[in-house]
Amino acid sequence: MIRSRTAQLILQSCYVALGVVGIFGSLGLYDAEFDPDFFVYFTNLSNYLCIGFMLCELVATARRRGDGPVRLHPALKFVSVIAILLTFFVFNLLLAGQPDRDPAKNFEVTSITFHVVLPLMFTFDWLLCYEHRRVKWTYPLAATIFPLCYVGFVYVRAWLYGFDADVPLLYPYFFLDASEIGVGGVLRWIGVLLVAFIIFGYLMMAVDRVLPRGSRGTDASTDALTATDGAVISDR
Numbered sequence: 202m203i204r205s206r207t208a209q210l211i212l213q214s215c216y217v218a219l220g221v222v223g224i225f226g227s228l229g230l231y232d233a234e235f236d237p238d239f240f241v242y243f244t245n246l247s248n249y250l251c252i253g254f255m256l257c258e259l260v261a262t263a264r265r266r267g268d269g270p271v272r273l274h275p276a277l278k279f280v281s282v283i284a285i286l287l288t289f290f291v292f293n294l295l296l297a298g299q300p301d302r303d304p305a306k307n308f309e310v311t312s313i314t315f316h317v318v319l320p321l322m323f324t325f326d327w328l329l330c331y332e333h334r335r336v337k338w339t340y341p342l343a344a345t346i347f348p349l350c351y352v353g354f355v356y357v358r359a360w361l362y363g364f365d366a367d368v369p370l371l372y373p374y375f376f377l378d379a380s381e382i383g384v385g386g387v388l389r390w391i392g393v394l395l396v397a398f399i400i401f402g403y404l405m406m407a408v409d410r411v412l413p414r415g416s417r418g419t420d421a422s423t424d425a426l427t428a429t430d431g432a433v434i435s436d437r
Contacts, residue, residue, distance in 0.1 A: 202415050203329045204268045212330065213259040216322050219314055220252035226311025238370045241358070243351050244292065247284045248315045250347070251323045254281050258326075270332035270415035276343065279336055279409075282327045283344040283402050289320035291394070296374070333412040341402025345395060352377065352391060 203209060227245045229236035239245055254277060261273045293316065297307050306312055355377055362368045372378035376390035 202270075202413060204270060204415065206262060206265060206268050209262050209271060209330050210259065212322070212326060213255055213262060216255050216319065216326065217252065217259055219319060219322070220248070220255065223248060223311055223314035223319060224252065226309070227315065231310060241355075241370045241373045243348070243373070244288050244315050246351065247281075247288045247347070248319055251281050251285050251319065254278065255323065255326070271326075271330045272332050275331065275335045276337075276340055278327055278331065279340045279405070280344045280347065282324055283341070283398070283405060284347050285320045285323050286401070286405075287348060287394075287398060289316065291374075292316045295376075299375070328408075328412070332415045333409050334414045336406045336409040338403075338406070341399055341406055344402050345398060348398065349395075 203212070225231070227236070227239050227242075227248075229239070254274075258271060258273050258278075262271065296302070297316075307316075355372065359368075359371050362371060365371065366380060372380075375381060376394070377387060379387045382390070
């Protein structure tokens, strides 16, 4: 576990710096052409969420005195971890190998940054730097709010465009395109992904329960209390 404030600052600073690189790419900077549909992708939105959170985490760590675990808003951190891992797994397992996708795009700076590097770094930050055993059973359910709101956003946007198939990125992902797989197909995909998402959330909660709390003061106090109780019992 990383409890060194300096090490945490290095990790968080590197993440934010790479996040800026990814943001510029998502806006089309590296193609010398602004992408007006940058906000349509769940990949971009989930990464923006995590980059914003990590920036706040960096500020909090910089203002903190001494070493110790990160404790900034554990609920939002957990929700962000689940969201960014959804991005990681859905892209790498379902989207990266799609027949209509140019394989070379998977190796572009923005794709590697947003689909692989930043999701893993954000998850490692939670695993290694955060105080654990604080995730509540409601957190995995709360984590579904963000992707469900995204699905709602996609269809509200499609409705505003009159469901015009000629609109670029009307449905940014194949499993949301009712014109291709039908309404039933969309509902099945959403249902499968939602169930998998919730199950994965509870698996991550189990990981949180297994990991050491990370607060040395708490662990030391607990050990001292246990030793005192043992001494009292022995005296009796």
